[in-house]
Every structure is written in structure tokens, then in C-alpha cells.
Amino acid sequence: xxxxxxxxxxxxxxxxxxxxxxxxxxxxxxxxxxxxxxxxxxxxxxxxxxxxxxxxxxxxxxxxxxxxxxxxxxxxxxxxxxxxxxxxxxxxxxxxxxxxxxxxxxxxxxxxxxxxxxxxxxxxxxxxxxxxxxxxxxxxxxxxxxxxxxxxxxxxxxxxxxxxxxxxxxxxxxxxxxxxxxxxxxxxxxxxxxxxxxxxxxxxxxxxxxxxxxxxxxxxxxxxxxxxxxxxxxxxxxxxxxxxxxxxxxxxxxxxxxxxxxxxxxxxxxxxxxxxxxxxxxxxxxxxxxxxxxxxxxxxxxxxxxxxxxxxxxxxxxxxxxxx
Amino acid sequence: xxxxxxxxxxxxxxxxxxxxxxxxxxxxxxxxxxxxxxxxxxxxxxxxxxxxxxxxxxxxxxxxxxxxxxxxxxxxxxxxxxxxxxxxxxxxxxxxxxxxxxxxxxxxxxxxxxxxxxxxxxxxxxxxxxxxxxxxxxxxxxxxxxxxxxxxxxxxxxxxxxxxxxxxxxxxxxxxxxxxxxxxxxxxxxxxxxxxxxxxxxxxxxxxxxxxxxxxxxxxxxxxxxxxxxxxxxxxxxxxxxxxxxxxxxxxxxxxxxxxxxxxxxxxxxxxxxxxxxxxxxxxxxxxxxxxxxxxxxxxxxxxxxxxxxxxxxxxxxxxxxxx
Numbered sequence: 001x002x003x004x005x006x007x008x009x010x011x012x013x014x015x016x017x018x019x020x021x022x023x024x025x026x027x028x029x030x031x032x033x034x035x036x037x038x039x040x041x042x043x044x045x046x047x048x049x050x051x052x053x054x055x056x057x058x059x060x061x062x063x064x065x066x067x068x069x070x071x072x073x074x075x076x077x078x079x080x081x082x083x084x085x086x087x088x089x090x091x092x093x094x095x096x097x098x099x100x101x102x103x104x105x106x107x108x109x110x111x112x113x114x115x116x117x118x119x120x121x122x123x124x125x126x127x128x129x130x131x132x133x134x135x136x137x138x139x140x141x142x143x144x145x146x147x148x149x150x151x152x153x154x155x156x157x158x159x160x161x162x163x164x165x166x167x168x169x170x171x172x173x174x175x176x177x178x179x180x181x182x183x184x185x186x187x188x189x190x191x192x193x194x195x196x197x198x199x200x201x202x203x204x205x206x207x208x209x210x211x212x213x214x215x216x217x218x219x220x221x222x223x224x225x226x227x228x229x230x231x232x233x234x235x236x237x238x239x240x241x242x243x244x245x246x247x248x249x250x251x252x253x254x255x256x257x258x259x260x261x262x263x264x265x266x267x268x269x270x271x272x273x274x275x276x277x278x279x280x281x282x283x284x285x286x287x288x289x290x291x292x293x294x295x296x297x298x299x300x301x302x303x304x305x306x307x308x309x310x311x312x313x314x315x316x317x318x319x320x321x322x323x324x
Numbered sequence: 325x326x327x328x329x330x331x332x333x334x335x336x337x338x339x340x341x342x343x344x345x346x347x348x349x350x351x352x353x354x355x356x357x358x359x360x361x362x363x364x365x366x367x368x369x370x371x372x373x374x375x376x377x378x379x380x381x382x383x384x385x386x387x388x389x390x391x392x393x394x395x396x397x398x399x400x401x402x403x404x405x406x407x408x409x410x411x412x413x414x415x416x417x418x419x420x421x422x423x424x425x426x427x428x429x430x431x432x433x434x435x436x437x438x439x440x441x442x443x444x445x446x447x448x449x450x451x452x453x454x455x456x457x458x459x460x461x462x463x464x465x466x467x468x469x470x471x472x473x474x475x476x477x478x479x480x481x482x483x484x485x486x487x488x489x490x491x492x493x494x495x496x497x498x499x500x501x502x503x504x505x506x507x508x509x510x511x512x513x514x515x516x517x518x519x520x521x522x523x524x525x526x527x528x529x530x531x532x533x534x535x536x537x538x539x540x541x542x543x544x545x546x547x548x549x550x551x552x553x554x555x556x557x558x559x560x561x562x563x564x565x566x567x568x569x570x571x572x573x574x575x576x577x578x579x580x581x582x583x584x585x586x587x588x589x590x591x592x593x594x595x596x597x598x599x600x601x602x603x604x605x606x607x608x609x610x611x612x613x614x615x616x617x618x619x620x621x622x623x624x625x626x627x628x629x630x631x632x633x634x635x636x637x638x639x640x641x642x643x644x645x646x647x648x
Contacts, residue, residue, distance in 0.1 A: 074595060132479055146562075148472075155456055155564020156600035162561045165595060167554045170493040178592040179557060230491045233503060237486045238470075238562045240479020268502040271398060271489060276480035 002065045002301070005050055005106070006294030008113060008286075009033065009071040009096075011087030011140075014042070015286070016049050018057045018064075019294030023124035027057035028290065035087075039094040047103045066107040067100050068297030070116030070289040078158040080110050086176070109297050112160040113289050114143035115152045117282075120292025121245050122147045125283035130243035134235050135282070136163060137248030138228075138258065142184035146239055152296070164188075168230035186227035189250055195220045208254050221257070228258055229265035236269060236277065247282030255281035326389045326625070329374055329430070330618030332437060332610075333357065333395040333420075335411030335464075338366070339610070340373050342381045342388075343618030347448035350381035352614065359411075363418040371427050390431040391424050392621030394440030394613040402482040404434050410500070433621050436484040437613050438467035439476045441606075444616025445569050446471045449607035454567035458559050459606070460487060461572030462552075462582065466508035470563055476620070488512075492554035510551035513574055519544045532578050545581070552582055553589035560593060560601065571606030579605035 001021050008015040010033060017028035029049050035042065054061055074083045080097025082088055101108040111119075118135035121127040127135070127147065137143040144163025146153035155161050164184040165177040172181030173191075185191055192204040199216045201207045210217035235244060246258040262279045282288060325345050332339040334357060341352035353373050359366065378385055398407045404421025406412055425432040435443075442459035445451040451459070451471065461467040468487025470477035479485050488508040489501040496505030497515075509515055516528040523540045525531045534541035559568060570582040586603045606612060 074597075155596075156566040157597050159564055159597050161564045162595045165561045167492065167557050167561075168494070170550060170554065176594065177561075178594040179589075182561075226494060230494065233491050234558055234562070237489050237491075237501075237506075238559070240483055240485045242480040265503075270500065270502040271486045272479075273398075273481050273483050 002298045003059060003063065004065045004294040004297040004301075005053070005061075005067045005104075006116075006290040006292070006297070007046060007050075007067065007069045007100075008116065008289035008293060009069065009088075010113065011035070011072055014046060014049075015290045016046065016053060017287075017290045017294065018053050018059050019291050021295070021298050023120075023291050023295065025287065025291065026059065027053045028287075029053060033088070035090050037090075039082075039091045039099070042091075043096075043099045043103070046100070050104070061104050061106065064104075064106055065301040066109065066297035067104065068116065068293030068295070069096055069100065069108065069110045070113040070293040071096065071110060073112040073114075073160060075110055075112055076158070077109070077111050077154070077160070080108075107297070107301060109293075109300055111152060111293065111296060112143075112145065114145040114163075115160055116292035116296055117143075117247060117284075117288040118145035118147050118245070118292065119152055119296050120284050120288035120290070121247065121282050122150070122292075123295050124291055125288060126245045126247075126280040127243055130241065130278075132239055132241040133243050133245065134163070134239050134241040135245040135247060136183075136231065136235075137282075138187060138189070138246065138251050139249040140189055142188050143248070146241070148239075163231070163235070166231045166234050168227045168234075183227045183231040187224040187231075192220070192224050192250075195223055204250070205253070208257070211257075225257070225261045228261040232262040232265050232279075233269070236266060236272065236274070240272060240277070242276055242278070244277070244279045245282050246279070247284075247288060251281055252285055326622045327383060327387065328389045328618040328621040328625075329377070329385075329391045329428075330440075330614040330616070330621070331370065331374075331391065331393045331424075332440065332613035332617060333393065333412075334437065335359070335396055338370060339614045340370065340377060341611075341614045341618065342377050342383050343615050345619070345622050347444075347615050347619065349611065349615065350383065351377045352611075353377060357412070359414050361414075363406075363415045363423070366415075367423045367427070370424070374428070385428050385430065388428075388430055389625040390433065390621035391428065392440065392617030392619070393420055393424065393432065393434045394437040394617040395420060395434060397436040397438075397484065399434055399436055400482070401434050401436070401478070401484070404432075431621070431625060433617075433624055435476060435617065435620060436467075436469065438469040438487075439484055440616035440620055441467075441571060441608075441612040442469035442471050442569070442616065443476055443620050444608050444612035444614070445571065445606055446474070446616070447619050448615055449612060450569045450571075450604040451567055454565065454602075456563055456565040457567050457569065458487070458563050458565040459569040459571060460507075460555065460559075461606075462511060462513070462570065462575050463573040464513055466512050467572070470565070472563075487555070487559070490555045490558045492551045492558075507551045507555040511548040511555075516544070516548050516574075519547055528574070529577070532581070535581075549581070549585045552585040556586040556589050556603075557593070560590060560596065560598070564596060564601070566600055566602070568601070568603045569606050570603070571608075571612060575605055576609055
């Protein structure tokens with residue numbers, strides 16, 4: 001059985017784990033991201049934590065198939081460079097692949113965090129190896145990823161799409177994505193909290209807690225429910241996926257709200273045969289990214305990346321730079 | 325050089341051609357669809373026309389790699405069955421693959437018309453073999469297709485997505501797709517004509533002709549331009565394609581309107597690296613479907629379908645039926 005080191009880097013914390021090919025977590029830990037302490041500090045702390053995991057799981061780094069990293073994006077999976085001043089201030093232009101592969105002399109892959117979470121759910125969770133899987137995650141932001149025939153879908157230039165910024169209406173608040181009325185601006189935690197506050201609720205949780213008994217709580221959720229429904233309609237009419245998985249903190253807390261909004265809109269679609277389209281809440285919680293990143297690294301090592309875009313880590317950051 | 329028979333079936337006419345692997349059209353013809361005369365009549369007329377094309381191009385049916393059919397959808401490419409009561413009344417449940425492959429004893433493939441048009445543009449037109457190509461066609465309806473790494477993209481159950489019914493606003497007219505405010509309901513020829521009529525113009529063409537000199541003509545086009553922009557934003561944030569191609573009758577007549585609406589919205593996207601994303605009007609006009617369908621048939625014969633979904637025509641209609 002192959003093993004890999006999985007790392008899931010968010011704006012607040014970093015999760016690391018030694019993961020087996022079958023998804024078993026041999027050892028794991030978390031540490032604060034503290035990106036303002038600088039990239040070098042974070043790499044040192046990650047490496048220190050990883051070595052402790054190798055000890056506690058009785059694994060030698062040389063036995064590992066590689067390192068898989070999921071990181072809050074934008075990141076460039078081809079070069080390894082982080083480009084996210086919003087949630088990782090101070091890391092701009094830093095190269096995660098170079099830093100980690102140099103430290104452990106292991107092949108290292110970097111993907112967007114939503115991509116590896118979807119890959120984790122694809123192999124070990126609610127994705128159930130669906131031929132075409134689309135996952136949306138709802139929390140502080142809205143993320144998304146597609147796994148098509150077992151591969152993380154990438155777009156032009158090797159970049160990952162931003163399904164959290166699908167347009168759902170032509171008005172609505174202006175988002176930092178450049179447009180009004182994207183799904184993140186209407187159905188993220190802060191978006192729901194904003195409407196909740198206008199209606200006199202203390203938080204998004206208070207709105208969800210009051211729902212059903214309270215007309216203004218229902219009203220506060222209409223915008224989010226419509227956004228989820230419209231994003232689902234968009235995904236249905238573009239990817240026509242076999243499986244749509246909803247994950248993230250908000251979905252972990254209120255799975256029925258998200259799944260039912262999606263199912264109701266899918267039931268209205270008249271032009272598509274949707275009998276093969278199913279919707280489910282994520283099953284791996286906040287381990288999806290960690291486990292998915294590790295499995296991605298293992299699969300790239302075992303199978304080789306099935307397309308021409310990813311090159312061995314030792315050469316790709318230089319080889320690909322001129323093209324980008 | 326391989327050759328195939330390409331057939332492009334629309335609600336009004338059927339185009340047939342003998343096409344070489346390199347896209348050269350050796351002979352072609354069109355005939356009225358007249359679907360109300362019945363499926364059997366249409367098959368007989370298509371077969372008669374095809375035989376005449378074989379004669380005029382000095383081609384024996386036995387020399388052909390196969391038959392590729394693009395048909396106004398919904399169609400089921402796995403079973404061969406047509407399911408389009410709107411534009412092909414009287415053909416419901418009829419099997420094009422069985423009818424044509426039996427007549428000529430040639431392997432036959434059926435795809436949605438937008439799919440084969442996109443495939444034609446991919447190989448011989450504005451698609452320029454982009455790794456990820458998305459095409460939208462604007463005419464009586466709005467169609468769409470994605471060609472990813474050279475394959476026509478299919479969704480759950482082997483069905484094709486319906487990009488023409490991407491949601492672009494939460495209000496707008498109710499479409500037969502089941503939703504208000506999809507792109508077809510706002511930017512198709514009839515949708516533009518409806519707004520034009522409300523503003524006192526005789527037709528969509530009159531609006532386009534007056535544009536620039538006339539405030540109410542500009543006003544009549546705002547809805548369509550916004551719909552094109554929002555659909556483009558949606559495609560950009562889901563597929564992140566290398567190339568977006570606009571085709572169809574409206575685009576042939578007014579390419580700049582569509583291409584500029586898309587380019588302006590792409591320029592506003594802040595989360596994606598769009599330097600590799602280009603937009604172009606289609607180049608093959610109404611030959612795209614014919615040529616694309618033929619090339620699709622040739623590619624399936626030469627390469628074998630690279631996925632497991634398509635089976636040899638003699639067996640697939642029965643073999644796949646229980647699954648659908």
C-alpha cells in the first residue's frame with residue numbers, strides 16, 4: 001500500500017496527515033497558518049510537523065509516494081506559485097512545490113483546496129467515483145471543483161475554474177471577482193449573515209435555527225436558497241454531472257437546506273435527462289482536502305499524470321514558466 | 325485519406341455531404357426536413373440523396389469510414405433515439421442509428437447538432453484545436469457544446485449539456501427549459517425580436533441595423549448583450565476554456581456584437597488568469613455541423629472512442645437501453 005503526505009492549507013489553519021492509498025489516515029495534525037509570519041516560517045513549521053507525523057506513524061519520508069498540497073487559491077498547479085493576497089497575505093509569488101520538494105526530496109503536487117477536497121470526496125466520500133463529479137463548498141467563501149473521469153478538471157493555462165463565482169442574478173452586491181450577483185456574494189456565510197443582520201438576527205446560525213418558525217428567518221434564507229438553486233441549474237446545464245456534492249462548514253451544519261435547494265431545481269429541468277443526476281452532502285468533512293491531496297499525489301506517482309500538463313516537479317517550475 | 329458521410333438534421337432542412345478526413349467537402353446537398361411526413365419518409369429521402377452524393381463524388385459506400393449525424397436535440401447518442409417533439413414532430417422515439425446503419429451497413433454515430441458543429445469548428449474552424457473549446461450558437465434557439473481535449477463532452481447518462489439554458493438572471497420570461505431568465509429566453513433571435521417589437525421595430529435585424537444611431541435600438545439590445553455577457557461569465561468560471569466560439573445565424577450576421585460582449589466581460593474577471601482565453605466567431609458557417617459530424621465518425625473509426633460509453637452500433641442500442 002502506497003502512502004503520501006497530504007497538506008491542506010487554509011487561511012486560518014494548515015492540516016497535515018500521512019495518508020494511505022485507501023484513504024486511511026495514519027497520523028494527522030493541524031497548525032495555525034499565520035501567513036503574516038512569512039512563507040519561510042510556515043514552510044519550516046510544516047516540515048517540522050510533517051517529520052513528527054512520520055515518526056508517530058512509523059513512516060520514513062523515503063517510503064512516501066509524494067506530497068500532495070491543497071491550498072486556498074488562486075494557486076498555479078503548474079509552477080507551484082501561490083497568488084492569494086486575500087487569505088494568504090505575505091505568500092505572494094512564493095513557490096510551495098519548490099520549498100516542500102526540496103526539503104523532503106519528494107515529488108510534490110499543488111492544487112486548489114476545492115480541487116483536492118473534491119478529489120477526496122470522489123475517492124472516499126460522497127463522490128463515489130462518479131464519472132462527472134462537481135463539488136461546491138459553502139463557508140466563508142464559496143469554492144468549487146469538477147472531477148471528470150477521475151481527473152481534477154483544469155482550464156486554460158492549467159488554472160482551476162471558480163465555480164463559487166458563477167453568476168446567479170444580474171443585481172446583487174458587487175463581488176471581488178469583478179461581478180455583481182455571483183453565488184459567493186449571495187450564499188456564503190458572510191452573505192447570509194449580512195441579510196440576517198438586516199433582519200435583526202445575530203448571525204447566520206440564528207437564522208438557520210429560527211427557520212420554519214419565523215417568517216423573517218425564511219425571508220433571510222430566500223436569497224441564499226435561490227443562489228444555490230441557480231448555481232445548481234448552471235452546473236446542471238454545463239457539466240450535467242452524475243453527482244453534485246455540497247461541502248464546507250455551512251453544509252456540514254445545514255446539509256438539508258443545500259441539498260434540498262439543489263434537488264428542487266433539478267426536478268424542474270425539462271430538457272435534460274436528470275435521472276442519473278444525484279445530489280449529496282459531503283462525507284469527509286474537513287478531512288476531504290487532506291485525504292484528497294495525498295491520494296492525488298499517490299495517483300500521479302503510480303499512474304503518471306494522464307495529460308501532458310504536469311511535468312516532474314524538479315523541472316516543471318522552470319520549464320513551464322515561459323508559457324505562463 | 326478516410327472519408328465519411330456527414331448529415332446535419334435541423335428542424336427546417338437536412339444537409340448531407342461526403343467529407344474527407346481533412347475537412348474537404350467532396351459533394352453536398354440539402355433537402356427539406358418535413359418531419360411531419362414521418363420518419364420513414366425522411367430516412368428514405370436521406371438515403372436517396374446520399375446515394376446520389378456517392379455517385380457524384382465517385383465514392384462507394386463501402387469505402388466510407390462511417391456515417392456521422394448531428395441532429396437538433398434532445399437526441400440520445402448512446403441509443404440513437406430522437407426525442408425532440410418541438411422541432412422534429414413525428415420522429416419521437418425513432419432510431420436514426422438503426423435506420424441509417426442498416427441501410428448502408430456502415431457504423432453510424434449520432435450527436436446533438438451543437439456538438440458536431442463545435443467539433444467541426446474544433447478541427448477546421450475557429451476552434452483551432454483548443455484544449456478546451458466551448459461553442460455557443462445563437463439563432464432561433466441558443467445551443468452550446470464543449471469539446472475537451474478533442475472529445476465532445478457528455479454528461480450523466482451520456483447526455484449533452486444545454487448551455488443555451490444557462491441562467492443569466494432571476495427574472496425574465498419563463499422558458500420551456502423550466503426556468504426564467506436563461507440565455508435562450510433573452511438572447512435568441514425571437515427573444516431579441518420580441519423586445520424589438522415592444523420598442524416599435526419590425527424585427528431583430530432592424531434593431532441591429534439601427535444600433536449606434538438610435539437610443540431605443542441600443543436599449544433593445546441591452547438585454548441580449550447582458551445575457552451573452554453573463555453566459556460567458558458562467559462558461560468562463562466553470563470550464564475556463566482556452567477558446568470560446570460564437571456561431572449560428574445571428575452571429576454570422578452580427579459577429580462583433582457577440583464577440584465584443586464576451587470579451588468585455590472576460591476583461592472584468594479578477595480571479596482567473598484569462599490571458600489564455602480567446603473568443604472568436606465561428607468560421608464554418610452552416611457547414612460546421614456537416615463537416616464535424618463526418619469527422620467525428622472518422623475519428624471514432626480510426627481511434628476508437630476513447631471512453632467506454634460508445635459501443636459498436638450493431639449492439640449499443642440494445643446493450644445500453646436497460647441502463648437509461
